[in-house]
Amino acid sequence: MISTATATMSLERERDTTVSEKLQALGAVMTRYGLVVVFAWIGAMKFSAYEANGIQPLVTNSPLMSWLYNIFSVQAFSNWLGVLEIAIAVMIAARPISRQISAAGSALAAVLFLGTLSFMLSTPPVWEGTLGGFPALSVAPGQFLLKDLALLGASIWTLGEALAGRRHDR
Numbered sequence: 001m002i003s004t005a006t007a008t009m010s011l012e013r014e015r016d017t018t019v020s021e022k023l024q025a026l027g028a029v030m031t032r033y034g035l036v037v038v039f040a041w042i043g044a045m046k047f048s049a050y051e052a053n054g055i056q057p058l059v060t061n062s063p064l065m066s067w068l069y070n071i072f073s074v075q076a077f078s079n080w081l082g083v084l085e086i087a088i089a090v091m092i093a094a095r096p097i098s099r100q101i102s103a104a105g106s107a108l109a110a111v112l113f114l115g116t117l118s119f120m121l122s123t124p125p126v127w128e129g130t131l132g133g134f135p136a137l138s139v140a141p142g143q144f145l146l147k148d149l150a151l152l153g154a155s156i157w158t159l160g161e162a163l164a165g166r167r168h169d170r
Contacts, residue, residue, distance in 0.1 A: 039089035046082025106159035113152035
């Protein structure tokens with residue numbers, strides 16, 4: 001009877017491990033290719049006047065990036081950013097072909113998300129004044145920018161995974 005209970009527990013642990021491994025593999029694929037979709041989609045939107053005008057207040061108020069409008073027009077900068085974001089998407093997606101290219105794309109993604117997170121410190125009205133300011137976030141741009149924290153984490157994870165050279169079933 002003890003051996004039957006031990007065998008049952010062993011099978012349950014094995015089944016739990018298999019489910020856990022399958023969920024982790026699915027999560028890895030969703031993290032990588034979800035990041036690809038985000039970059040490709042938002043990058044493609046950068047070519048529209050709507051998106052170029054939408055990011056203008058973020059860039060204008062940034063001490064790190066406002067100088068770019070001295071070099072580029074609002075639309076030209078947005079177009080350049082769109083090309084960069086689409087290139088990052090392609091690089092991250094290249095993981096089955098080249099872990100080095102994917103790692104470079106993930107590193108660029110992380111740098112880009114650090115830049116967008118810096119807007120939380122420079123763009124009014126990130127902090128919702130009617131709720132007392134910090135830590136209450138406005139819907140836009142506050143909550144809009146906060147999601148970049150999770151995307152930064154995804155970028156760092158895909159960078160680490162690519163550098164480690166591990167292969168996941170796709």
